Amino acid sequence: MNRKRMWPVFPFLALILTALIATSCAGKADSAQKEASMAKMDPLSSWNETATKKSIIDFVTAVTTEGNAKFVPESERIAVFDNDGTLWCEQPLYFEFIYSLDAMKNILKAKPELLKKPELRALAQGDIKKFMASGEKSLAEVFALSHVGEMDQFNKNVVAWLDTARHERFAKPYVNLTYKPMIELLQYLRDNQFKTYIVSGGSSMFIRNFSEKAYGIPPEQVIGTMLKAEFKADGTDYEIVYIPEIWHNDDNVGKPVGITQIIGRKPIFAFGNSDGDLEMLQWTASNSLPNISLIVHHTDGEREYAYDRDSKIGKLDKALDEALKRGWVVTDMAKDWKDVF
Numbered sequence: 001m002n003r004k005r006m007w008p009v010f011p012f013l014a015l016i017l018t019a020l021i022a023t024s025c026a027g028k029a030d031s032a033q034k035e036a037s038m039a040k041m042d043p044l045s046s047w048n049e050t051a052t053k054k055s056i057i058d059f060v061t062a063v064t065t066e067g068n069a070k071f072v073p074e075s076e077r078i079a080v081f082d083n084d085g086t087l088w089c090e091q092p093l094y095f096e097f098i099y100s101l102d103a104m105k106n107i108l109k110a111k112p113e114l115l116k117k118p119e120l121r122a123l124a125q126g127d128i129k130k131f132m133a134s135g136e137k138s139l140a141e142v143f144a145l146s147h148v149g150e151m152d153q154f155n156k157n158v159v160a161w162l163d164t165a166r167h168e169r170f171a172k173p174y175v176n177l178t179y180k181p182m183i184e185l186l187q188y189l190r191d192n193q194f195k196t197y198i199v200s201g202g203s204s205m206f207i208r209n210f211s212e213k214a215y216g217i218p219p220e221q222v223i224g225t226m227l228k229a230e231f232k233a234d235g236t237d238y239e240i241v242y243i244p245e246i247w248h249n250d251d252n253v254g255k256p257v258g259i260t261q262i263i264g265r266k267p268i269f270a271f272g273n274s275d276g277d278l279e280m281l282q283w284t285a286s287n288s289l290p291n292i293s294l295i296v297h298h299t300d301g302e303r304e305y306a307y308d309r310d311s312k313i314g315k316l317d318k319a320l321d322e323a324l325k326r327g328w329v330v331t332d333m334a335k336d337w338k339d340v341f
Contacts, residue, residue, distance in 0.1 A: 079269035144244035201251035256283035
């Protein structure tokens with residue numbers, strides 16, 4: 001082989017490789033730019049082109065277009081969303097309740113006198129089925145015990161749990177199980193001068209630890225179940241301390257009450273997924289301004305879970321009947337969403 005003849009070839013190959021790499025990078029850049037452009041053109045890109053998506057876009061367009069008979073001033077563009085099962089997954093147990101169960105392991109070690117109660121002893125032994133069978137009173141007690149104490153310490157506990165805990169089926173942090181189509185919807189509404197709120201049966205104290213990062217909803221726009229609290233002063237140290245008494249139960253009829261007491265305006269847009277949201281959806285539908293009430297129907301057992309009327313978590317029965325009767329928008333997760341998480 002004549003090696004001298006080979007040498008001039010190498011610079012030529014280098015030029016070709018450089019050109020190929022540049023072309024590849026340019027292709028990737030063009031692709032990313034194209035995706036960004038598509039997202040801008042279609043703010044609900046994770047939604048399939050179904051009647052549900054059209055209903056949402058038609059409503060938002062109508063209420064934000066000046067001169068339209070359905071135009072609504074910015075100050076009245078209030079949108080409320082349930083959290084569990086609407087903005088993120090809620091199966092096989094509400095995530096906040098899973099937090100409570102995990103927190104109770106340390107509490108029972110620190111307070112062994114609580115083990116005198118059979119239901120808490122069952123919990124300590126890992127017999128969740130026996131504990132759950134003990135009824136709502138036991139569930140309420142665990143909720144209270146795992147949430148009381150200094151606010152700052154509670155917040156640290158929740159953040160640490162969210163950073164380390166993983167979902168048993170999806171093996172992901174719970175904050176990674178938010179619904180992509182709903183995140184897009186929240187942003188779409190804010191881009192059209194809606195003020196977005198969470199109105200949840202879960203506690204506001206728990207949700208406020210992740211709502212801004214996960215949903216773009218600041219803590220002051222989270223309404224949830226609330227424990228009573230006290231202001232404590234020790235010299236120049238000041239603290240808010242949660243005590244084991246419910247101040248406001250933000251579920252069922254508590255939702256429109258919480259909306260009225262804290263927001264002071266009736267929503268024109270409400271999204272829920274269960275019977276616990278029924279009164280919030282009814283309250284929104286009673287607004288004299290143009291309004292829309294929507295429900296997430298969990299129909300996708302492959303990508304998430306399929307459940308409704310017989311479920312113990314996120315039961316959708318009466319609210320589904322009401323939606324069908326009153327023409328509310330029912331979002332079919334399997335058909336309406338391209339992506340779930």
